[in-house]
Amino acid sequence: MKKQQGTGLLALLGIGAGVYAWWKYKNLSPEKKEQLHAKVNDVGQKVKDTYNDVESTVKSKYDDFKSGVQKEVNNMNQ
DSSP states (O other), X not given: OXXXXXXXXXXXXXXXXXXXXXXXXXXXXXXXXXXXXHHHHHHHHHHHHHXXXXXXXXXXXXXXHHHHHHHXXXXXXX
């Protein structure tokens, strides 16, 4: 029973925070909204760039590992 109450309170806090954020956004001036949009777009672009960097690094490491393993298998078979 306690866990359900805690989950319910957490859900209510989340809904309350969402409503508060919506209300604050609704009452922002157009200039502040534009600044917020620019900031969100900038953060989104940084996340995309970081994801692409990590993806290429992981892919490179995987290819290096794969070729190393292939070389070892070829050496064992000789």
